[in-house]
Amino acid sequence: MATHAGESTERHDQVWQRPAVASGYHDIRDGVPFVEAQFEVMHRLLDAAGIRVRKLLDLGSGDGIVTAVIAERHPAECAVLVDFSEPMMAAAHARFGSEDSGSKVDFVVGDLRSANWHDRVVAAGPYDAVISRYAIHHLPDEDKRALYMEVVGWLVPGGMFVSIEHVSSASELYEAAHDRLMSGSVVAADGADADAAAIENRYWTRENAQANILAPVDVQTGWLIDIGFVDVDCAFKAFELAVFSGRLPDA
Ligand SMILES: C[S@@+](CC[C@H](N)C(=O)[O-])C[C@H]1O[C@@H](n2cnc3c(N)ncnc32)[C@H](O)[C@@H]1O
Structure with missing residues (x-):
């Protein structure tokens, strides 16, 4: 069960720095539903805005899956990945290689709740697109x-x-429907021979669930509008899985 915004001040997000949590997430990630639909929506939003992504910033990047998906259509000049989890960053290094091997990816180990990495991000920017997938809800x-x-x-x-x-x-009601969707999808992704009870149990008892601080999508799109983003909307939502976005006004 997720924490709802404002309920607790204790930090749980640091569980992501544990290798077992990072690898446990990678074990179930393929079971998260609507992945392809969400990536398609992301591509369509960038296309509709006429954005050709040359510089990309990925916040809470994990192993950089979204950066890799964008790079399939936009051969970026550079991408900056920010994450505070060493095991996640090791997975990102494994995916993209090192600077020595010609990678255009910059790896910034940084806590999204602190500003001590912002200078590095500014130095490599400004960015055509900033993306984040399933990370900011830990703040x-x-x-x-x-x-x-x-x-x-x-x-x-x-x-x-x-x-x-x-x-x-x-x-x-919607939370229960979401939870059923998630546990069913995670089991289904493991195939017909899967031990459904064991997989469901692993899903329900995963340590990182405590790190979720969920906020309503309309509240978050409201913040984007207040902050000065335009063309703000939630273009995809299936229960608790959303894609929302906004762009800056043209110069
Ligand atoms: C569910 S994973 C998503 C990873 C990746 N974006 C993906 O789509 O697979 C959440 C990511 O957020 C990162 N994260 C959580 N809290 C963070 C924080 N305070 N600062 C930096 N990264 C954080 C975790 O380390 C983890 O890589």
Whole structure:
């Protein structure tokens, strides 16, 4: 069960720095539903805005899966990945290689709740697109909003912020439906021979669930509008899985 915004001040997100949590996530990631649909929505948003992604910033990148998906259509000049989990960054290094091997990816080990990495991000920017997938919901609401405000300063005029995100349900009915969807999908992804009970148990008892601080998508799109983003909307939502975005006004 997720924490809802404002319920607790204790930090749980640091469980992501544990190798077992990072690898446990990679074990179930293929079971998350609507992955392809969400990536398609992301591509369509970038296309609709006429954005050719040359510089990309990926916040809470994990192993850089979204950066890799964008790079399939936009051979970027450079991408900057930010994550505070060494095991996740090791997985990103494994995916993209090192600078020595000609990688155009910069790996920034940084806590999204702190600003001590912002200089590096600014130095490599500004960015045509800033993306984040299933990461910012680990921050308390005030830190989510503060991060969205920073993003304004990191984008080029007309640049786009796209968040593929886990958001809160409107009521327990929707939360229960979401939970059933997730556990069923994780089991289904493991194939017909899977030990459904064991997989479900692993899903329900995963340590990182405690790190979720879910906020409603309309609250978050409201922040983007207040902060100065335009063309703000939630273009995809299936229960708690959303894609919301906004772009900066043109210069
Ligand atoms: C569910 S994983 C998503 C990873 C990747 N974006 C993906 O789509 O597979 C959440 C990621 O957020 C990162 N994360 C959580 N809290 C963070 C924080 N405070 N600062 C930096 N990264 C954080 C975790 O280390 C992890 O890589």
